[in-house]
Amino acid sequence: MIDRLRFVLHETRESLLRNATMQAAAISTACIALILLGSASMALYKLDATAQSLPSQFEAEVFLKMSATRQQAVELKARIEAMPEVERVTLTPREEAWEQQKRELADEVNLADIPNPLPDKLTVRVRDPATLPAVAQQIAQSPLVEEVIDSRQELQTVLSIARLVRWIGLGAGGVLLLAALILIYNTVRLTIFSRQREVRVMALVGATLRSIRLPFVLEGMVQGIVGGVLAAVLVLLGATLVSDYAVRQWPFLRDTPPGLPPLAILVGLPMVGALMGGACAWWATQRYVRI
Amino acid sequence: MIDRLRFVLHETRESLLRNATMQAAAISTACIALILLGSASMALYKLDATAQSLPSQFEAEVFLKMSATRQQAVELKARIEAMPEVERVTLTPREEAWEQQKRELADEVNLADIPNPLPDKLTVRVRDPATLPAVAQQIAQSPLVEEVIDSRQELQTVLSIARLVRWIGLGAGGVLLLAALILIYNTVRLTIFSRQREVRVMALVGATLRSIRLPFVLEGMVQGIVGGVLAAVLVLLGATLVSDYAVRQWPFLRDTPPGLPPLAILVGLPMVGALMGGACAWWATQRYVRI
Amino acid sequence: MVELKSVSVVYGEQHALRRVNLSVEKGEFVFLVGATGAGKSTLFKLLYGELRPSEGEVWVLGQPVHRLKPRELPYLRRRMGIVPQDYPLLPRKTVWENIAYGLRAIGYGESAVRQRVAQVLALVGLNEQARQMPNQLSGGEAQRAAIARAIANNPPLLIADEPTANLDPDTSWEIIELLMRINLRGATVIVSTHNRMIVDRACQRVVALDRGQVVSDVPRGGYPYELDRLYASVML
Amino acid sequence: MVELKSVSVVYGEQHALRRVNLSVEKGEFVFLVGATGAGKSTLFKLLYGELRPSEGEVWVLGQPVHRLKPRELPYLRRRMGIVPQDYPLLPRKTVWENIAYGLRAIGYGESAVRQRVAQVLALVGLNEQARQMPNQLSGGEAQRAAIARAIANNPPLLIADEPTANLDPDTSWEIIELLMRINLRGATVIVSTHNRMIVDRACQRVVALDRGQVVSDVPRGGYPYELDRLYASVML
């Protein structure tokens, strides 16, 4: 068993060290495929996170009846805050709102002498934007409430944009994954194909199908890992450069949520590479290695 | 000469027809590389066009002095319209603006009794948003003008976002172009590598370096063209599906400017493929074909 | 040991072998002779399962090769030493590693490999070429390397397809002597050759093929006139 | 026609050829003999420029092969017929196409190709195998296909490295007769062989190599005892 393992490892090592051209081709192909995959994942993760974070700024505005007292307003606020979906409720007293309105319109109209026409207002923020319509409807049932404005329309738009981003992201990611697989498979297949004479010799000396295939599979995995490490380093380097530049130019970008953690890329890409390299070699040997 | 050409074409045809595995590998690799390139080009072109079209909605608002007569306002409008950078000027009479304001604020304040505090307003749209600041400054010099609001800040932001999109687009396009080159080069290199015995035989019968290389180069070009046509069809199909779906879901997307014309993809990808395939085969044979 | 029962091989419409019956007992040494294209290599390929007969049965070392599954073949081949006509060696391994590969694939430990490789290299006289790559060998050296690999694990059955084709008479005879020594130690050996001198001198059983058929079978120690008639029948 | 002036070839520290002088005149037929590893193939590779001498000059058909540029080599090779020891054929072309390839590469028109390929296939007796792929040929057939390709364009110089290695005596002699016929039509022919019977029977000039050195050179129609001494010196 140990001899068997040593044999396979030895053959893998030999092959990795001897065929510089093929190794270069296989590793750089894996590297490119994984760079594409890695940078797409990072970009899409970031986009998705940003899109998901947008709706959190959507809130319902609850306008109370003019007849509601401040005491009732505070009680209603407490009741709404007790709802499990609700994250935070802010009370804007009518006096405050009127002062602000007057200030805003000061350039255009003089409102100083007009009596305050505004009601008290509660601003309700929910934990999950998708629950906002239901919460708004529930609040609207209270006899104290005149009107609930929950910007349903805008919310729907933003939510559907977030969905679009996610779907396009998943679609693009899937296509890239498939592309990476085909690219790596092609390379592995060509390297195995060009070694069919070798395979025949191996079969003639009585090597089992497994001892012929295993070194190819291990070789594919090593190529995938090496390509993956290279890809991870390049992707992280590129991402740092681009995001540094972007944040310097557009400081508002600083406020977007953090992207995929570097460790995920550093560990993930080599792992994906190993998996793909091994799987491709496995399929290719299944087709092109005969005893 | 004709015999020479026939010979090369014949050898190319044979090779294309005989090595199914290698052809499949080379063509599918070229196809994937070109799909990436093509869909990236389309997406980035669309994004860029959209970003470029946004600033066209930026206009300067010119508020005239209260003392300016309607006659003077019309004259100023004519003068501004005569400026070469300006596309269109709209005059909003003060009465109209006040009516609108009153209507907008009707819910909150009753402005019926207040005298019209608003001046006449000219809305100036320029052909190229970059010239807006200069135009605004020039207009501001007129003695009739109280104030020019040219939303310089927002304009700058949008312009710089458009620039960012363009740079990222060019960067991503460049990286993908390089990636496509390396991928195709790898495949061509492996196919040539696995045919070195053949090359030796060819050299022994006295074939010149050129007659050995030319079929490889033509083969690379044909693979590039076939891969390019496949890629173009797939990219256009994908783009149609995605954009149909997106427009159905988000009707506002209909207003974005048109993307890359399909003909550009249908002609461009095979051409790029032919170029890359030929160039890669040229380099690879230079390295791996010896007499 | 080896038994072919009414074996035919058809390529397209061409018969490479036609109802061949052949039986080789344990410990025998058999020369297979015949003109070029007679079907010698085809017969050998049947024995190690690279080719399946269109008809008939092929029994080797007690195994029905004609219906062995691909995954059973390696274990049969490990008990056979095979020298194909195109003496293929692993192109990216030195002579030493080529021989070691076969032994390792069979499960030899590292020290046993080292010892055995050195022995067979000495046996075929390739000590000096041990570190050369196959494309750095002369035709004869490559052939001897292939023989060394085939005999490395002392197989009970040895099959060599024209092992002396690229060799000078002296080296040829040394190789045949080597094969006969291995035969004396108990291995069954089947060798194809075009070399009449060798066949004459070795005094072993000779089977003659002509256009896919066994036309003559002279046992060991047969009378010279029998051999002459055999040579005449296959124009050797 | 062919002239080697004090040519040495060194692989690493091993001398494959050692100050070899050899001159072959137009119209000669020369056998190159020697034990395995003596340097015969190495000498041939020098002639067609696949290898450069470490020292000395190689003149072939008036060209200094030892300093020809790679792009000048093809034009020299077109005037040589080359049969390498490993008889390589283009693996993805049939026998017919293999021979046609060489002719087309040299610039033959299509009808000339067709005519000439049919002629040489008949000459080497491969009419029936014309449509087979190289891996579907027997060893001897592959060798004859390589010879057919080499002689297809009537080259003034023919170089064949052990062209009879895989052939039975009858076919071997036919090939040698073929080469001698080509020689009689004016071509210079150099052939390496291990087959003493053929050398004896052909009565041509014989050059013997031993461990990289020319040890004997018996002219055409030399005395039998000279040949015997030559055979003894290289153990043929």
Ligand SMILES: Nc1ncnc2c1ncn2[C@@H]1O[C@H](COP(=O)(O)OP(=O)(O)OP(=O)(O)O)[C@@H](O)[C@H]1O
């Ligand atoms: N795969 C194949 N397809 C078609 N014909 C084949 C194939 N393999 C061999 N043949 C034909 O079968 C015949 C016998 O071939 P085989 O290799 O057995 O001959 P051989 O006796 O070994 O000859 P040699 O002494 O030249 O090696 C030949 O005529 C050859 O052309």
Ligand SMILES: Nc1ncnc2c1ncn2[C@@H]1O[C@H](COP(=O)(O)OP(=O)(O)OP(=O)(O)O)[C@@H](O)[C@H]1O
């Ligand atoms: N590329 C190389 N590197 C190292 N040594 C080599 C190389 N090519 C040949 N040799 C050595 O040079 C010697 C001569 O080889 P060559 O092929 O010329 O012999 P040969 O006379 O043709 O023998 P044979 O009759 O066996 O074909 C051999 O011992 C061989 O090992």
Ligand SMILES: [Mg+2]
């Ligand atoms: Mg044979």
Ligand SMILES: [Mg+2]
């Ligand atoms: Mg040789």
